[in-house]
Amino acid sequence: MSIIEKAVGKxxxxxxxxxxxxxxxxxxxxxxxxxxxxxxxxxxxxxPPNTFITQNRVNLDLVKMRQYGIVTPDQGRTQIAEQxxxxxxxxxxxxxxxxxxxxxxxxxIMVTSALAGEGKSFCTVNLAMSIxxxxxxxxxxxxxxxxxxxxxKILGVGTERGLLDILVDENLSLSDVLIKTDIEKLTLLxxxxxxxxxxxxLASRNMxxxxxELAERYADRVxxxxxxxLLLTSEARVLATxxxxxxxxxxxxxxxxxxxxxxxxxxxxxxVVNLIYNKTRTFSGGEYYGYYYHExx
Numbered sequence: 001m002s003i004i005e006k007a008v009g010k011x012x013x014x015x016x017x018x019x020x021x022x023x024x025x026x027x028x029x030x031x032x033x034x035x036x037x038x039x040x041x042x043x044x045x046x047x048p049p050n051t052f053i054t055q056n057r058v059n060l061d062l063v064k065m066r067q068y069g070i071v072t073p074d075q076g077r078t079q080i081a082e083q084x085x086x087x088x089x090x091x092x093x094x095x096x097x098x099x100x101x102x103x104x105x106x107x108x109i110m111v112t113s114a115l116a117g118e119g120k121s122f123c124t125v126n127l128a129m130s131i132x133x134x135x136x137x138x139x140x141x142x143x144x145x146x147x148x149x150x151x152x153k154i155l156g157v158g159t160e161r162g163l164l165d166i167l168v169d170e171n172l173s174l175s176d177v178l179i180k181t182d183i184e185k186l187t188l189l190x191x192x193x194x195x196x197x198x199x200x201x202l203a204s205r206n207m208x209x210x211x212x213e214l215a216e217r218y219a220d221r222v223x224x225x226x227x228x229x230l231l232l233t234s235e236a237r238v239l240a241t242x243x244x245x246x247x248x249x250x251x252x253x254x255x256x257x258x259x260x261x262x263x264x265x266x267x268x269x270x271x272v273v274n275l276i277y278n279k280t281r282t283f284s285g286g287e288y289y290g291y292y293y294h295e296x297x
Contacts, residue, residue, distance in 0.1 A: 056175075058157050059182045068154065069122070071129040073183060084130035087276065091127075092137065094245055094272055095222055103272055105215050105244035110144075112227040112236050114263040118251040119278045121150045124226040127247070132186040137220050140178075142189045144225040144239055146198045149191035151226055155181075162192030166210065167201040174213065203238045211242055230263045237266055245272040252280040 062072045071081045095107040111127065113120040128141040143151035146164055151157075157179060166172045179188040195201060214223045225243070227236045240246060246267050250260055267273060 056178060057180045057182075058155075058188070061156050064156060065154075069126075070154070071126050071133075073129075073133055080126065081130065084126050087274075088127060088130050091245060091247070091274065092131070092134070092222070103244045105211070105242070106272070107222050108211060108215050108225070108243050109222065109245045109247060110225045110227050110236075110239055110243040111247045111249065112240070112263075112267075113229050113249040113251075114231045114255055114259040115229050116148075116232060118229075118249050118255060119276075120229065120249045121145070121154060121226050123247070123249050123276055123278065124224060125151065125154050128186065128224045129183075131222050131224070132183050134185070137222055138185040138187070138218065140187045140189060140214065140221060140223045142223060142225045143191040144202070144235070145228045146191045146194065146202075146235055147228055147233060151188070152190055155188070157188060157190070160190070160192075162190035164192035164195045164198060164201060166192070167204060167206045168195065174210070199234045199238055202235055208242070215244075230266055231259060240267045240270060243270060245274065246270045247274045247276060249276045249278050251278050254279070 062074065066072055066075060069080055071078070071084055075081060091109060094103050095109070097103065097106065109127075111120055111124040125141070128139050131137055131139040141151065142163060143149045144163060145151075161172065161177045163177070166174065166177050177189060177192070179190070181188060201207065214221070225239060227239050230236045230240070230248075248260075248263060248267070264273065
């Protein structure tokens, strides 16, 4: 059975096992996520104000982030934090496996969705924050949704030079565009200024060299890319060919099986595809089904 058949089959079972849907935690009209386990109150659709950056450093507003349901280091054991502890573990195992079955560029992880509004960026930020809490790992969060970047809005950081700028300007170095946060193990790379040839830039030799540097410079680093929806842009397809692992966010009872199948076909060349079944209904006992599972081709 192919990875597509397995994935769609499990999604079908997940829908049949669903029950009550909790309300969503809104980040903006296109990025939102409910916990899948406990009900959460809706918060107003405002973004945190830009925080002060000095020499590529930023202090994140953890209070605002918590209001949007983002996992933070000082938050303790919450349902959403526990869910992302489950989600990140196989990704980390794959990223740093050096024995038989080692995945090339396993520490390069792309988070995407079939369509807009499935909770992709919200899941990306929470995954990055959860990995940043690891004792012996660091994480670089890259906003690769170059057409519609949302990571700066969620975290409250500036949107100046970033990924596209370093691909265009040979005088820029990686240190010129990276943003160090006050969360010790979390660094950001924003999308940068828009470019009419963004797809070609992401497919360029410069991008290949940048990815090699990101993957190999630090042995403990995980690089997480928030990519555009796969069925809406060409940039995501280009990125997918260069990733070691892909996380596909699927909105429960909304994303069609046809859309899931088509999306999986477009990333079938990737050896490791993981799915987050997002905004899923809960059982009366508080358990959940199908929120996450791992598939390997």
